[in-house]
Amino acid sequence: MEFLNYSLLAIAISTSFSAAANSMEALSDDNVERMIVTGSRMQENIDEVPASISIIDSKTISQDLLTTAELQTMLALHVPGMGADTGTNSNSGQSLRGRNVLIMIDGVPQSTPLRNGKLGIRSLDPSVIERIEVVKGATSIYGNGAAGGVINYITKQATSDKALSGRVAVNSNFSAVKLEDSVGRRLDVAIDGTVGKLDYVVSLVSDENGVIRDAEGDALGLQYGLSNFRSDNLFTKFNYYIDSSRSVQFTYNYFEGQQHSDYIAVDSNLNTGIKSQAIKNVNNLDVDGDPQGPRGNHNVKLQYRDMELTNNTDFTADAYWQRIENVFFYSTKFKDENLGLVGGQSMITSEKKGLRLNFNSVFDFNNVEAKLIYGADILNDLTAQPLVDGRMWTPEMDMSNIAGYVQAKLIFSDNWVLKAGVRQESIEIDVDDFSTLMICKEGKQCTVPVAVTGGMLDYDATTYNIGLRYSNNEYFSPFISYSEGFDIANIGSLLRNAKFNELSGLDTEASIVKNSEIGFSSIFDNVRLEMAAFYSTNNYGGNLVADEATETYVLERASQKVWGYEIAVDVDFTEQLDAGISYSWSEGKNKETDSYLDAGSINPPKITLYANYQASENLRLAINYISVQSRDRFEPKDGKYSGKTAPVSSYNVVNTSVSYVASKAVKLSVGIENLFNSDYYPHASQSHALDGWNVKGKGRTANIGLSYSF
Template identity: 25%
Template sequence: MNRTIVLSAGLLSGAFPMLAFAQSQPQSQPESAHQETVVVVGSRTPTQISQIPGAVHVVESADLQQQISAGSDLKTALGRLVPGLDFGPQGRTNAGQNMRGRSVQVLIDGVSLNNSRSLSRQFDSIDPFNIERVEVLSGTSSLYGGGATGGLINIITKQGESGRPHFETQASVASGFNTRHDFDRRLSQSASGGNDTVQGRIGVSLVENGRQYDAGGNEIFPDIAQSDLQDNRSLDILGNVRIELSDEQTLMLSGQLYESGKKGDRGVYYPNLAAASPNLNDADIRDGFTADRAPHTDRKMFSVNYHHANLLNQDFYLQAFHREEESSFHPFPYPAQDDGYYFAASQQNTTLSGLKGLFSADLTESLNLTYGADLDKESFDATQMRFDRAASDASGGLVQRADHITPRYPGFDINTLALFAQSDWWLTDQLQLSGGIRHQRMAVDIDDYNNVPGGSSDYNVTLYNISTLYDFDNGHQSWLGYSEGFDLPDPSKYYGRPGQTVADNPLDGIKTQQVELGWRYQGGDWLTQAAVYYAWSDTAMELDSDLNITQVDDDRRDYGLEASVTRFIGDHWEVGGTLHTLTSERKVDGTWQDRGITVAPYPSQDSLTAHVAWADNDRSLRLQGSHARDYTDSDDGRIDGFTTLDLIGSQNTGFGTVSLGISNLTDKQYSTPWGQRAVGFYSPNYGPEYLYDYQGRGRTFTLGWALEY
């Protein structure tokens, strides 16, 4: 039986620049709960989970593909499999999808997808077809730099292996059988192979989505605020070549081209734009939408990874990378000064280049030291396309023709240099102590914007972590740790406020501190882990009425419990689930109160999943449930909970595997967490609630086929 393994592991020691090399030596799927699993996310170098104090969850490719076969996208699948990570919002954005109530950093093979301008599109980045596994850290990371105050998700891509050419084909279609527009299709193909010296792989995946419908059979309104994946076409081309330079040296070249954008002509029709008293009421969805700037995400990414297994008697890793990203948004209605509305859409561009180096040395049999440096440069610029108002009014907002383009936010450049060190010391065969430090210096240059002068500022931050792990020598382990994380608030939205100069309004970084107590057991037919945590910070960012941010000195904290359990019964059955319960608060007049649903870091809902599965060598069946609990803040702001069921089955036919997934099995009507939060952000200032209350998709059937040959 191919068992799903979700394992707990370590406190991160820093941003391993060469995560791809963890896959240099192919790892076999564990056959029993007693076997070790090697992960990279725990310590920047391949490390057994039993040697890492902390909580790490490993999602293998087969587990991820099973969720995709039920109609999930990447962020939705991970939300169902990883405790501590919020359920996916179903649109293009992952805004508000936090881990342990704080922000999460997402990487592909060690290259960060996070930007200082927080666009929340890290999961609109890669097709699951090209993913080998996902390693997830829960909790604040001291040595990963900005953005990992709640956790870290590292996506490890598939690589070629030596031997005869190997091919993989996948195809699927999905529909809720509502109208002809309710139809999604996916086609993926890969080729890999090589010899003992050179191995390579290239994978191509094309996905075309139609429209989506809620449980009532109503067409779901587009997410006009952050954009969604309806009428969307995505193309992911990912390739890599691995070269054995010698017995001790390896070179890997990787590249990716990712394009994801709106292609259909369905759009929101506003019948009252040209009325005597213009308003956004009574809108519906019609054919005929066209825009000179429509939602899309385009990304190019390249990396070169070098590994020397014995440089100065140490392991040495070096990574150089470059990422270019262009993101555009849906035409958005803004109130005009002379009554009525005008539409505009932004395009925001980020370039990130960097170099990361790391040494790992065994000083003694029981003492290891990892140290290195991270260097990167990030550049950002943004424009706003304002559409011709006469054309918008005459077409009810369906025809959006460019009128003029202006700057949207001030551009900026950020140069970062960080030095780090981490040490692990086994005092005895059962007791380990770990500690680390990261010092990060950031030079931020802000461009002039709207007649407001720019300027420069420097940031220096030092972060620490310390932990202890005890192995009871019977499958049980426990750990206690303290760690710190850092976020640089979005400089574009901070200095995009009228009159906000750099010289008079310095922007401070936000440091998050966390303590964690955890336990795991791996033995017999059980896989379990649990951790309680407490995270706090004394400054935060808040949105103003113009959707820019202000910085406030405000105490905020998150504390809770995350847990997972899997029980294997005999040779075919498996039951399990995950639990995450937390409290998110801010201090007001000396009293802790539940944080508002639009107050950063945005509070999360308690969540619970459960599953029962049966499988043999040829077929499988899985029934799973997901439950999000109601959340009510101190001002009676509310995010309603929901419960959904999914059924997933597969059959090996001898010519590939056929799968059938039914998502939202009971056809539950509900509003997504993002949709409910978006109402608080955008309504009533930018229109009525229904424009932003993004609904969950109703019952949907996905039929797939996969073949390896």
């Protein structure tokens, strides 16, 4: 096959060159909080990057865990431009700057862009994350799926030079509005250590919620719900140092999360004015469907690193394998009277096998420091969306992807940082013959199944990026950048809604996303200010819109533009007190019709605040606040909203936590989510006029914890 020949040639070429490692081993203790590896696959100071970057460090993650273990909430609180929707096991309705984002664990992709089910954010437990790096805007560094940017979970590594050290933490969370059935529990056990040339980390977390209740004490609806949701995470990392410059690392992460509830969903939608909720199954009625959530997500990575491949070159090779199986909610739209089926339940399955070869070479030319990053990404992704009963909704897509890239970073006179790069993408997607599935919504026309002859889809694209930053003045460090991303927009949705009998009849054209950004950072003594404005376009949209006749969702194949700005201020008032505030706003339009993009892409404006106070050596207090502002862009039809076009009203939520170090080994904590018991609907619940979606946010919820370190 031509693709195989191209792959072998790319491997041979790339292995004869050399550039940046993407692990955290080499970060120094002095500046680790200001370093990033995700943006360009090399270790660099965040103040030298000509792009908007957000980092959630280990201290912040640990602080947030005292209140909640939801990664969606952490990202909403600490990443300007990230949607604020929380309280579910899905990140649907939570975009980054109006576009989809690629989720990774240590650089291994978790998202399923071929059939984006928006479940990638909850891929592991936050307790195993050392830091979260978020690069905003389209990127040519990582290829397909990164139209809005990248969220990379950097996992923990051994910190102890002893053979064995560790931590055991137990927590219980419960509704402070109505205690009945709401008590949950969490067990977190982690050990790490160093034995000779080997260091290791092993973590096991089991987290089980009780019934999640709203501000009125009612159980939240079950669709994508977290009530009675149990997740288990096993994480291991072993690193063997061959010598001072070479190492081999093995990482395995297993994550599953299932909702086993004794409650029954009572679904409604926002047009009725009645909230979706759940009631206790007092009559022991049979509930259709399997438990929702990931049945078991496996991530395996083997990394080889040589920090001195040549005198000026660092080399990293990552081989990885990932398998996921995410189960969605039961729906009667999958009924088929001919088969005697009253409904069904879909799930996204994906298996990825990949190899990444990354090189980093450093050169000095008089007053110019040059770094050259180059290599190849090779990926096979087998993705489908069958029903649990065996019927096929989205056919199996077998993607082979080879990409080569070169990135250059030049530092002139310690003042100017110029970055530029190019990525060449070659993709083949093999689709066998298939038939679309009949979908029957209550009161709507049933779709008509279509037999489609399969074939091969070929994509080739070259994307570029260039950016410039002035970095030698801490009072004003401006940057400007242009970057492109390659996006095969949720092709699985196109296939499952096919209206043609030939694969060639489908409009499967990929999209080039072009992102321009300008911004700056400023440091004045104890104050840090960051601001950025962006403008993003693409030639083919990936927004799912409703077909009113059948109430199914199809991709809107139209060019789009998204624009916005973000501002963040952080202040260290004293050694004991620090605080910050951020504001983010974005908007988007269909360029062909000049109509606004709906809430499937555009999140409403967001304000966040936080404050941390170290009251004494042993006592620490923290508070954070999130305010979602209103957005109203669409008119109802016959007094009703459809799809994702309903208006959003503003709401405010305050969370707080207190921790007390009782001894060197023992720590006590109390966290309160929604401290003032705000009665609200999250913005996705307000904007999505779909059955089962209008679920209220969590009411006041308490989290009590005890940890012991040894």
